[in-house]
Amino acid sequence: MRKKWLVLIMLVIGLGVTSAFILHSYKNFKVQQGFVPLPLSFDPYTSVSSYDWNGNIVSIQGGFVKGKIVDSPSQESLLLRSLSPTPIISFNSGTDKSYSVRLENVNPAMIKTSDPIGNLKTIDPHTISFTVDLKANQPKTIKFELSANENPEVIMLGDNRNGYGTFSEIIDQVNSIKPAFVVDNGDLVYGGEPNRYRLFYETVSKLQVPLYTTLGNHDIRENGLPTYTELFGPAYYSFDYLQNHFIFLDSSRGWTEKTAIPPEQYRWLEADLQKAQGKRIFVVSHIPPTDPRSNVAPNTYPESQKTSTLQNLMNKLSGTSDIDHAFNDKAEAQKFEDLMTQYKVDTVSYHTFTAFSVL
Template identity: 45%
Template sequence: MKIKKIINITMLILCLCLIAGVGAFWYNAVNAYKISNDFVSVPLQFNPDAASSVYQTQNAQITVNGGFVKGIQKDEDGTQSIVIRALSPLPSITVTSKAATAVSLLVENINPDFYAKSIVGNNLPLTKVTVNTVQLNIAANPEETIKIDPVQPSGEDNTGQSKYIILGDNRDGYDIFGQIIQQVNGENPVFVIDNGDLVFSGKPNQYRLFDKMVSNISTTLCTTLGNHDIRGNGRSTYTMLYGPAYYSFDFENSHFAFIDSSPGWSEKQAITDEQYAWLEKDLSKAQGKDIFVITHIPPQDPRSGVTANEIPNFVNKIKSGDNFLEQKLDNYNETKAMNHGFQDPQEAEKFENLMSTYHVDTVYLSHIHSYLEYTKAGVRYLITGGAGAELLTKNSYYHYMIAKIGDINTTTMVELPSPANNYITRYTATAQLFSEALYEENPIAVVFIIIGFILLLFLVLIRIYLWKKQPLDTLWKWISDIGKYAVKRFKELFSKER
């Protein structure tokens, strides 16, 4: 086969690979998220004041407190189930029938064993479907109301026994986040808080991968939006999967309020006026309880005024002059303007005053890929952003937090292996993180593009060969002649006849 023909075939394959790779990237970026062919989502109906969702069927009305109706799932036998996603560990459900009816409910995002124990008095058939989903079959008579009202543990009798997990900024750190999920299941918490930046850029394929990962969490996952989650059409995908942007629930004597501050990275106002009005009413009703507010972006970036939190296992203080590149990166990170708080200082003050006025105990935040904690006007602000995203901030490391219901002062940090505390290692680790995430999110596209680059390299080598063919042929002839002469001379010198 002539070399020209080889080049033409290689060029054709190269073009096809690049077209296929770019096409796969484009498809993943714009194709809407579809949970499954057997699932139909319904528009979100949620009242944040009552933390309730209402769905009307032909013969019954379904009311969910502490959750929302997500959609309709077609079962294998042709029947349909109403899918309810919990926004709290113990959602209550009320079925009010107009006529005799049978209703199948799939309640997802809960701990099945914990939920089953809490509704034991209802005497309803309950089946565990997955590690975080149960099925309830309800038969109602005409004009009958059936209420599934879980019994919460007694706060006084159960103080310190119920624990929950706080983490944030898992984004595209799939390896670390996967390790955290395994450890979280081992802790058996009543719920997990993920306070934003669930995905990197709001793309459907990223939400699909995140949703697949968190389907392995064997308890309730309570989320809020981060600035990365709303990129592109991310907000609509988030709403379909995880529901309202803001909500609250009680557990024992603790109150948890979730707020959406995701616009605060690119817009002057981080939290809408509508949310502020709701939050004030919500916190007012919660007085007397231990109160926790969860949002993504902190009102202010505390790094300039907080003592560096040294990494216990990875401290590697860079001394001046030890490494020129390391020193330059260190100087750059120290002098670079970094403000990951609200853009408007007046809004930051408004938010902090609201927290103090209503005696909030702790505000859980992330957005900064590190661990920081400070107290202002009696309110503790805890920033935990180490669940998998890149670590470029000095003295940052992968981690999550464990807290106990009834204990407002103590949180336990669980640290995971992290890049050493020098900038070269961290930038290298970040490059590796993004490359691995790129493959996880777009495996087919990445394979096609890699093949394309290999073929391109092959073509470049051929072109170099053709360009330098005569000198290379002459060089090869020279090397060949030297070899032949060396063999001949060797035989002459060491021949047995001599």
């Protein structure tokens, strides 16, 4: 009898350890060994992110300073993530120093630089590393550029959520097409728990071209915004590619709140649209201003936040296809559509999978 109890106790302890491990894995996600995330610093008006690295300023235009890779107490690299096919990295040092930098979300096979840089290496299909030797008070700027294909295409994805098997096959197809870059317009994950983002991050790590993302309503569930920010950066931004201008909006709250896009983002959006005049403009968002389907049921979710059953209702509505998926405020929807018309926006993308040429 004692042996049976002992086995039972060991089984319970084993289940407890396993459960604790699963719970830890579900709630914690480390990008890679030695990675230390840095608080996001990004100005959407200039697309510049800067970091004071031990008294030396490193800036990237068309990207953000993501974190550090610490290999040892005396050896670390700064990790930058590109948010543009043409990022520009600037260094301003007060002392003679050699800097080790990693730039991710690029295509190493198609990248060109304005000046030769030391020890340029390919870390993986979308990351390069290099060193920059600086003299005191002699700033250095390096411009990166994505070489254009003969027939450059952009592939747009959306609502991949939990379909990792199918999504992985799509990634393989994308790599065979070899587009200029890929856009994912939201609902990267079903819920914002770190473990779900880990699965998405591992899946898209196979991509051999840059990936530019925006937020969907599923991505901010379960407090998912901090994880998204750590991995993919600002909620809204823009860039030019050839004669095209791409704008990435954050409309993720439009499913659960009366206002889909806050006033400060509208101010930035209009200023950005004004600067982009003369180019072919693409706006990437997730929640559409109006639902094109007929006979959809009203979305009562914003009112339901007054109740104590918020998360249960959210889970229920998230799986209901006939609920109105558009902006809750129809006046805001009209304002958004008028803005797109006023500034002659070529295409606004929501919940989509498509490919098109940018020539």
